[in-house]
Amino acid sequence: MLTLPERIAFVLLVVVCGSIAARGFYRIYRAITRGEGEIPLHLFLRRVIPVTVEILLQKPILKARPVVSLFHAFVFFAFTFYTLVNIFDLAEGFVGFSTLHRGGIWGVYNLIADLLSVAALIGMAALLIRRFGLKPFRFNDTVLLNPHVPGGIPRDSLIVGTFILLHVGSRWFGQAIRIAASGQPDWWQPTASVVSFALMGVSEQALTVGEHVTWWLALGLILLFLPYFPYSKHIHLIVAPLNWILRDPERPLGQLEPPTNGGEGAARLQELRWYQLMDAYACIMCLRCQDVCPAHNTAQPLSPAALEINKRYFLNEHLADFAAGTMEPPPLLHMAISKEAVWACTTCAACVDICPTGNRPMLDIIDIRRHLVFSGDEMDPNLQEALESLARQGNSFNKPARRRARWTKELDFKIKDARKEPVEYLWFVGDFASYDPRMQENTKTVARLFHMAGLDFGLLYEGERNSGNDVRRVGEEGLFEMLVEHNMKEFSKAQFKAIVTTDPHTYNALKNEYKAYGLDVPVYHYTEVLADLIESGRLPLNDKLHDVVATYHDPCYLGRYNRVTEAPRRILRALGIDFREMPRHGVNTFCCGAGGGRIWMDTATGERPSEQRIKEAAGLGDDLRYFVVACPKDMAMYSDAVKTAGYEGRIEVIDIAQLVARAVGLNGEGASASTPQAADVARSPAG
Amino acid sequence: MDIVVALKQVPDLVEELEINDEGTGLDPDVLSFVLNEFDDHALEEALLLKEETGATVTVIGVDTTGELDQALYTALAKGADRAIKIVGDFEEGERLPIPVMARLLAGALQQMTYDLVFTGVQAADDLDGQVAPMLAALLNVPHVGVVTSVARVNGVVKVQKEFWGGITADLEVDLPAVLGIQAARQAPRYAPVSRVRQAMKEATIEEIEVEDLPEAPVAPLRRMFIPEVSGRAEILEGDEATIAEKIVDILRERGLIT
Numbered sequence: 043m044l045t046l047p048e049r050i051a052f053v054l055l056v057v058v059c060g061s062i063a064a065r066g067f068y069r070i071y072r073a074i075t076r077g078e079g080e081i082p083l084h085l086f087l088r089r090v091i092p093v094t095v096e097i098l099l100q101k102p103i104l105k106a107r108p109v110v111s112l113f114h115a116f117v118f119f120a121f122t123f124y125t126l127v128n129i130f131d132l133a134e135g136f137v138g139f140s141t142l143h144r145g146g147i148w149g150v151y152n153l154i155a156d157l158l159s160v161a162a163l164i165g166m167a168a169l170l171i172r173r174f175g176l177k178p179f180r181f182n183d184t185v186l187l188n189p190h191v192p193g194g195i196p197r198d199s200l201i202v203g204t205f206i207l208l209h210v211g212s213r214w215f216g217q218a219i220r221i222a223a224s225g226q227p228d229w230w231q232p233t234a235s236v237v238s239f240a241l242m243g244v245s246e247q248a249l250t251v252g253e254h255v256t257w258w259l260a261l262g263l264i265l266l267f268l269p270y271f272p273y274s275k276h277i278h279l280i281v282a283p284l285n286w287i288l289r290d291p292e293r294p295l296g297q298l299e300p301p302t303n304g305g306e307g308a309a310r311l312q313e314l315r316w317y318q319l320m321d322a323y324a325c326i327m328c329l330r331c332q333d334v335c336p337a338h339n340t341a342q343p344l345s346p347a348a349l350e351i352n353k354r355y356f357l358n359e360h361l362a363d364f365a366a367g368t369m370e371p372p373p374l375l376h377m378a379i380s381k382e383a384v385w386a387c388t389t390c391a392a393c394v395d396i397c398p399t400g401n402r403p404m405l406d407i408i409d410i411r412r413h414l415v416f417s418g419d420e421m422d423p424n425l426q427e428a429l430e431s432l433a434r435q436g437n438s439f440n441k442p443a444r445r446r447a448r449w450t451k452e453l454d455f456k457i458k459d460a461r462k463e464p465v466e467y468l469w470f471v472g473d474f475a476s477y478d479p480r481m482q483e484n485t486k487t488v489a490r491l492f493h494m495a496g497l498d499f500g501l502l503y504e505g506e507r508n509s510g511n512d513v514r515r516v517g518e519e520g521l522f523e524m525l526v527e528h529n530m531k532e533f534s535k536a537q538f539k540a541i542v543t544t545d546p547h548t549y550n551a552l553k554n555e556y557k558a559y560g561l562d563v564p565v566y567h568y569t570e571v572l573a574d575l576i577e578s579g580r581l582p583l584n585d586k587l588h589d590v591v592a593t594y595h596d597p598c599y600l601g602r603y604n605r606v607t608e609a610p611r612r613i614l615r616a617l618g619i620d621f622r623e624m625p626r627h628g629v630n631t632f633c634c635g636a637g638g639g640r641i642w643m644d645t646a647t648g649e650r651p652s653e654q655r656i657k658e659a660a661g662l663g664d665d666l667r668y669f670v671v672a673c674p675k676d677m678a679m680y681s682d683a684v685k686t687a688g689y690e691g692r693i694e695v696i697d698i699a700q701l702v703a704r705a706v707g708l709n710g711e712g713a714s715a716s717t718p719q720a721a722d723v724a725r726s727p728a729g
Numbered sequence: 730m731d732i733v734v735a736l737k738q739v740p741d742l743v744e745e746l747e748i749n750d751e752g753t754g755l756d757p758d759v760l761s762f763v764l765n766e767f768d769d770h771a772l773e774e775a776l777l778l779k780e781e782t783g784a785t786v787t788v789i790g791v792d793t794t795g796e797l798d799q800a801l802y803t804a805l806a807k808g809a810d811r812a813i814k815i816v817g818d819f820e821e822g823e824r825l826p827i828p829v830m831a832r833l834l835a836g837a838l839q840q841m842t843y844d845l846v847f848t849g850v851q852a853a854d855d856l857d858g859q860v861a862p863m864l865a866a867l868l869n870v871p872h873v874g875v876v877t878s879v880a881r882v883n884g885v886v887k888v889q890k891e892f893w894g895g896i897t898a899d900l901e902v903d904l905p906a907v908l909g910i911q912a913a914r915q916a917p918r919y920a921p922v923s924r925v926r927q928a929m930k931e932a933t934i935e936e937i938e939v940e941d942l943p944e945a946p947v948a949p950l951r952r953m954f955i956p957e958v959s960g961r962a963e964i965l966e967g968d969e970a971t972i973a974e975k976i977v978d979i980l981r982e983r984g985l986i987t
Contacts, residue, residue, distance in 0.1 A: 305923060416921050418807070426919045433922060434763070435743065442744050442761075520923025 043253070044135045052135075052262065059268040066272030070323060072365035073357055077316035078302045082288055089287040097283055098122075103398040106330055110172065116165030120158035120210060121279070127155050127213065128261060135257055142220055142228055149230040156231040159214035163207065170203045181332070184343035186380040188355040195275075195327055195351070202276050205267050208259055216256030223249045273358050281324040282399035288317065289400060295391060296554035296603040298408060301519050307412025311353065311364070311371045311378075318406050322353035324399040331393035331403060336633040336651035337386040344383035346393035346403035352378045374410055384410050385422065388651070389515045389638030390598040395629060408638075411517030425516065428642035433521055436507030436528065438642060439477040444504040446471075449482040455493055458500030464537035465500035467492075467571070470552060472545035473508050474674035480681065481674040484697040488544065488568055490708055491699060495580040497571070499542065505532040511551035511599070516639035526559050533561065540564040542571050546600035546673045547637070553604065567600055569672045572702055573612040583705040586618035590701070592668035593622050593659050596631035597676055605629060610672050610698055617705050622662045624655075632658070634679040641675055652683035660689060669695045730784040730881065732775045733841065735834050735848040735860065736804065738762040738794045742853065752952050757822035762794045764803070767849025773913035774879055775847050776808045782881050787811040787841070791833050795821045798934060805932045806924035812932065813837065817939040827859040828945035834860075835867035837937050843905055845886065850875050850909035861909030873900055874909035 044052065075081070096102065100118065103111045130151075133139040141148045173179075179195055181187060188194075217234040221227060222241035229235060241249065271277060293299070303313040311319065329347045337344040356377050363369040375381055387407045394402045415421070431440040450457050460468045469492070475485040492499050510525035540563055543549040553565040575581040594614060600606045607628040614621045626632040635651035659669050669684070671677050680695040740746060740755060741763040747756040775786045788804040790797050792814045801812040815833050819825065825833075838846065846868075851858035858874060865872030877897070878889040886902045891911055902908075965972045980986045 415919070416923065418918050418921070418924075420915070421919060423916060426916075429919060434741070434761075440743055518921060520921055520926055524922050524926075 043138055043257070048254070048258075049136065052265075055262065055265040059265045062269035063271055066269065066361075069361045069365040070272055070277075070357075073361060074316050074319045074323075076312045076364065076367060077314050077319040078312075079315045079317075081316055082290065085288055085291070089289075089291065093283060093286045096286070102282075102286070102400065105398070106333075106396055110169070113165040113168045116158075116161035117169070117206065120162030120165075121206075123154060123158050124162075124210070124213075126151070128264070131213065131257065131261060135261065140220075142217075142224060143226075145230070152228065152230040153232070156214070156217070156233050159210050159217075160233050162210045163214070166203055166206045166210070170199070170207075173199050173203075179327075179329070181345050181348055182338055182341055182343060184341075184380075184382075185338075185345045185348045186343065186352065186378070186383065187348055188352045188377065190355055190359070191348075191351055194355065198275050198327075201270065202274055205263060205276075209263050209267075210260075212256040212259035212263070216253060216260060219249050219252040219256060223253065275326055277323055278326040278399055281320060282326070285317070285320060285324040285400035288320075294554045294603075295394065296550040296599065297558065298405070298514060298555070301412045301416075302409060303413070305519065306416045307414070307517060307519075308406070308409035309373050309375075309413045309417070311356070311374065313413075314374075314406060314409060318402075318409070319353070319357070321401040321403065321406075322350050322357055324401055325350035325354060326399055327351055328398065330396045330398065331401070334392040334396050334630075334632075336388055336390055336392070336635055336654075337383070339654065340635075340651055341648050342383065342386040343380050344386040346401075346407075349379045349383075349403045349406060350401055374406075379407070379410065381414070381419075383407075384414065385643065386640075387638055388598075388633045388635055388640045389512075390633035391602055392598075392630075392633065395602055408515055408517060411515075412519055413517070415517040416519075422643040424644055425639060425642045428639075429513070429516070429518055429521060432508055432513060432525070436525065437473045437477055438508060439473065441477050443507070446476045446506055447501055447503040449476065449485055450489070450501070450503075453486060453489055453493075457489060457493075458498075459503055460500035460536035460538055461502060461505060461532070463500070466498035466539050467500075467542045467566075468533075468536055468538035468540070469499050469501055470506060470509070470541050470543045470548055471501065472543060472548040472674065474678065475544040476506075478674065478678065481677055484674070484677065484699055485544065487697070487703045487708065488572075488699045491572065491575070491581060491702060491706070494706065494708065495575040497575065497580075500536070500538070502529075502532050502536060505535070507532075509545075509548040509551035509556075511547040511555065512637065512639045512641070514551075514555065515637070516642075526556060530556070530559055530561065538563065540566060542566045542568055544568055544674060546597040546604075546606075547675070549606075550599040550603050567604075567606055567609065567672070569600075569613060569698060570606065570609040572699065573609040573616075576613060576616050576702070581702065581706050583616060583618075583702075584707050585705050587701060587705055588618050588620070590617070590619040590668060591622070591663070591665050592619050592670050592696075592701075593624050593662055593666060594627070594670045594672075594698070595624070595634070595655065595659075595676060595680070596628055597671070597673035598631060598633050598637055600672065601627075601631045602629050610670075613698055613702060614670065617701055619668075619701070622666065624658050624662065626658065634673075634676050634683075636675040636679045641678070650679075650683060650686070652679040653687040656680060656683045656687045656689055656693060660693060667692075667694060668701070669693050670698050670701065671695060672698045730778075730782055730844045731787065731842055732778060732784050732845045732847060733787045733789055733838060733843045734768070734772050734775045734804070734809070735846065735864070736768045736772065736788050736790040736797075736800050737765050737830070737849070737852055737860075738790075738797060738800055739765045739853040746955075748953055748955065752954060753950060754824060754953055755822075760822055762796050762822075764800045765849050765852040767851055767910060769849075769917040770913040771847040771849050771908075771910035772804055772807065772809070773915065773917040774876075774910050775845075776918070777914060778879055778881065779808065784844075784881075785810045787813065787843075789813040789815070789834065789837060791815045791817075791819075791825060791830055793819045793821075793823055793825050798929075801934050802928045802932065803920045803925050805928040806920045807918055811935070813935045813937060815937045815939060817942070824854055825942075826945065826947040827855055828863060828947055829942055831860055831863035831867060832943035832945055833939060835864055836939070836943065838864075838868060840937075845879070845905065846870075846907040847879075847910050848907070850911045858909055861907050865907035868905070868907065871903055871906045872909070873902060873906065875911045876908045877910075877912050878914050879908065879910075 100115045218237035221235055221238035227235035301307045308314045331346040332338045384407050394404050428438040432438050436443045458465050475481050507525050507528045510522040514522040549567045684693050741761045747759050749756045778784050779786050786809045788809045797814050848861050862872050873888050875891045876888045880887050888900050890898045965975050
């Protein structure tokens with residue numbers, strides 16, 4: 043089909059544009075390898091098939107925005123199939139191979155290509171309308187942004203969108219022309235055939251010109267686009283799958299890697315790990331992370347998307363020099379993210395969980411915090427006080443370590459000391475549940491429930507220290523290690539088969555972080571243990587709570603990090619309450635704002651994430667009475683939020699253990715105790 | 730410029746203090762020690778001065794707790810250049826009388842070169858803030874107390890000193906001098922644990938051993954005790970007339986009026 047000059051031009055374009063693009067890709071590769079660590083290429087063979095299946099099912103993107111994801115799926119499937127289409131079209135241009143009017147497998151091929159072309163055009167048009175009309179780009183005003191971002195992103199979107207429309211549209215219209223030239227419709231290509239009727243009267247010569255022009259617009263355009271491709275958002279179609287494939291499958295989300303840069307944390311781009319540099323190129327700038335970020339949602343200067351986009355823009359602007367290692371990039375705090383934003387992160391991991399391209403901006407933030415802490419940068423005075431207390435006393439309350447288990451004195455039974463006698467469950471209570479007077483009542487209730495069920499459990503008493511989960515996420519790695527070492531030594535003195543924790547943060551640390559330090563026992567959250575005790579009949583629910591209307595808040599470190607969402611719901615179902623889900627629940631829960639050490643910092647002014655959350659709960663109906671929590675930090679955060687958001691007297695924040703206690707008759711409401719243990723407990727003065 | 734900062738640990742008030750059986754001091758069994766807050770400010774001011782002028786900072790202390798290393802390593806982690814501890818036959822946790830402490834420090838300082846000596850203006854067990862003035866007298870150098878800022882301008886050391894009533898004075902000090910620091914210009918910095926551990930591994934603490942405690946005029950301690958409650962306030966309630974009546978009754982009861 044192609045003339046000789048066209049053939050020569052095409053081959054020349056392949057060589058020229060191909061080499062420019064190859065240079066771009068190579069620079070990006072070198073830039074990424076300036077990051078720390080080795081790229082685990084061995085993962086490729088193992089992970090390529092499962093990741094491909096996930097992507098073919100569009101799983102990473104279908105986690106949110108269903109309509110947009112559908113349009114994306116149209117474009118995605120068309121593009122995937124177009125790999126084949128482009129090859130056959132190339133063959134048509136060069137050797138005259140044609141599938142027109144052919145049936146059988148070629149007919150099916152033509153049908154799929156025809157339908158997907160229309161799907162891609164609809165999808166792309168819809169996405170462009172959304173981007174340029176319905177939902178333009180927006181960051182909080184205080185977010186640090188590369189000055190070229192506000193103009194650059196729409197331009198990039200427009201270029202890529204136009205390219206796709208032209209590429210797919212030309213191919214589709216080209217088929218219509220070919221059908222028209224053949225004089226009869228090819229019903230394996232129904233939409234192109236319909237269009238072809240409109241072209242039936244056009245001269246043969248004009249149709250031939252049209253055939254050439256559309257061929258070039260479909261295939262030549264790819265070549266013209268190639269040099270721009272590495273720098274465009276389109277590169278996500280290569281980097282995003284790589285991001286998923288090359289991610290260490292053994293490392294849970296709740297287990298951080300030790301700091302880079304010889305333990306000093308990341309001040310500059312090359313002090314991040316290679317995959318954190320790759321994140322910049324995987325980012326598709328969809329801003330889903332920003333939508334779910336509790337900090338951005340409360341007008342803080344943090345946008346996880348902006349962090350990745352800033353890294354990307356900086357790299358694109360200095361790619362040759364950075365890749366060659368001939369430049370020292372400016373500090374990340376000057377070009378990627380502001381210090382206020384770094385400290386605004388609650389490490390809720392919503393951004394990580396939702397990212398369709400597998401990015402983990404939260405890890406950058408923690409690495410930058412590590413640098414700030416190590417370099418002695420001035421920190422929030424309350425945070426400093428908490429860390430100093432943790433270093434001295436092992437708790438953030440600046441209370442003596444030996445007073446940790448003082449709450450046990452108010453029980454009318456003695457809890458075993460796991461260091462003195464073997465127990466089945468070692469209960470790791472945590473700071474807030476041990477020291478905060480508001481939380482101690484719950485802690486005692488949990489103890490009474492365990493005792494009533496005849497659970498064989500014990501404590502480390504004054505030997506327990508803060509687990510270090512949030513200390514690590516604040517960036518104080520040395521203190522984290524110190525706490526781990528202490529707790530590991532205490533564990534070695536005790537005999538137990540499993541650990542149960544009150545605090546989800548502690549749960550995460552012991553389950554995921556301590557693994558790297560040799561702790562190898564099952565770790566449970568108290569909701570998991572309580573659910574089992576209820577279902578096995580060891581905690582008989584004598585009074586169902588049918589008149590209770592409640593919702594449940596999933597703690598980030600339980601629901602999102604560790605996927606424990608069913609246990610608390612099993613309990614609530616068993617209690618027989620009128621249970622209502624908030625729109626954001628389960629793994630998609632919304633952070634209370636306390637994580638990542640935020641609970642120790644002075645909150646900025648403005649609405650808090652916890653207040654937003656209470657309003658979300660209030661939206662479930664005027665009769666909603668209880669906001670059920672399963673985390674001592676949530677108890678603190680939401681008890682405050684109910685007051686500040688003006689719902690005092692209407693919504694009550696309650697620990698799930700309190701509801702269980704009520705149903706088993708521990709709180710003296712109604713029930714008669716049915717087991718001897720229960721009778722004992724019911725007599726307890728504080729019960 | 731060489732700055733020496735004298736550090737001291739005091740009982741951590743996080744723990745409830747108890748008096749020993751003899752009633753002569755605190756019960757060492759329940760004591761834990763923490764760096765005197767004012768000394769922490771003295772160190773911070775010295776470190777700020779180091780950053781501004783390139784001065785060297787040496788920290789020194791008398792190890793009466795057996796735990797002084799912790800404070801010295803922390804100071805090194807924060808940026809001090811050298812650490813010295815004075816050791817001797819002290820009973821662990823024993824409170825050395827200030828005149829003795831000052832003589833021990835002065836003895837060590839006389840063997841060193843220094844331009845400025847900083848120490849906290851007071852401590853939980855030295856509320857009258859005697860260390861700095863005594864040290865200055867023993868070394869026969871000028872002293873300024875209640876200092877809130879130290880700067881070196883054109884080779885001259887200028888300090889700000891607080892007086893009562895919100896009055897501040899700018900002073901020029903002839904070197905060498907001893908300064909009692911009330912507060913550093915910024916809050917004492919945080920010492921990252923990994924840096925403290927690094928200091929523990931890499932740095933050495935020099936030791937000065939003293940055979941006998943120096944002679945000093947010391948007021949003997951007879952008894953240490955927690956103040957006893959001597960009486961309670963009584964709140965009179967009611968309207969003005971009732972309260973006035975009650976007052977009159979009380980005065981009459983006590984025979985003050987008839």
